[in-house]
Amino acid sequence: MATRTVAVVLAGGVGERVGAGRPKQLIEVGGRTILGHAVAAFDGHPAVGEVVVVMAAGHLPEATAVTAPFARVTAVVEGGATRTASTVAALRALEGCPDEARVLFHDAARPFVDAGIIDRVLAALDGHEAVAVGVPASDTMVVVEDGLVVSMPPRETMLRFQTPQGFRLGTLRKAYELALADPALRATDDCGIVHRYLPDVPIRVVAGDERNLKVTQPLDVVVAEHLARRPAPGEAP
Numbered sequence: 001m002a003t004r005t006v007a008v009v010l011a012g013g014v015g016e017r018v019g020a021g022r023p024k025q026l027i028e029v030g031g032r033t034i035l036g037h038a039v040a041a042f043d044g045h046p047a048v049g050e051v052v053v054v055m056a057a058g059h060l061p062e063a064t065a066v067t068a069p070f071a072r073v074t075a076v077v078e079g080g081a082t083r084t085a086s087t088v089a090a091l092r093a094l095e096g097c098p099d100e101a102r103v104l105f106h107d108a109a110r111p112f113v114d115a116g117i118i119d120r121v122l123a124a125l126d127g128h129e130a131v132a133v134g135v136p137a138s139d140t141m142v143v144v145e146d147g148l149v150v151s152m153p154p155r156e157t158m159l160r161f162q163t164p165q166g167f168r169l170g171t172l173r174k175a176y177e178l179a180l181a182d183p184a185l186r187a188t189d190d191c192g193i194v195h196r197y198l199p200d201v202p203i204r205v206v207a208g209d210e211r212n213l214k215v216t217q218p219l220d221v222v223v224a225e226h227l228a229r230r231p232a233p234g235e236a237p
Helices: 034-043 060-067 083-093 115-124 169-180 190-197 218-228
Strands: 005-011 050-055 073-078 102-107 130-136 143-145 148-151 159-168 203-207
Touching: 005 034, 005 083, 034 050, 034 060, 034 102, 034 115, 050 060, 050 083, 060 073, 073 083, 083 169, 083 190, 102 115, 102 169, 115 130, 115 159, 115 203, 130 190, 159 169, 159 190, 169 190, 190 203
Parallel strands: 005 050, 005 102, 050 073, 130 203
Antiparallel strands: 102 159, 130 159, 143 148
């Protein structure tokens, strides 16, 4: 029997930095919402059996309307106030999934994830329990304390994380069980949870792509509109 593969599209944020007056994932670029672009990438991938969307509170009707055309969307659930809370909401929605299932967690604010990235994450999950996507850092990276530079890590050792991040579901469940028992829990992504609470679990990193940008600032919307109207390398115009 084939391993069950679920994509979770996390759209729980409201995107205040974009300043659009509504969740950024509902902004349209290239004639489609950012959320719609992200969901389409997984709904159209042959290895993904189902898609779960986690949406910002108060915006489930809009998300349900956006995702209605996609046959593999099985649930649209309400997210939490933080990324961690939204992942927990997704884990609740996946209670019936077996521990060996492959689960991909993707930021809805990254509308241009492509099949190649998804392929690489899924291939890496054949031999690893946690997989991240990264691109090289192009700027000099520094560690700052109290406004002063305290160290400069070698740039060639630094990567910028993207999504999707992939996991065997049982591994992520165990990591979150430990994390939620920690009153000092602070995390910005799910690989960070695994790294902190399951330090013996190696996290494999595969190559991302600069097109897989995250829409965070107003300028990102301009860039996303441009990318939406230009085919990715290798795609037909």
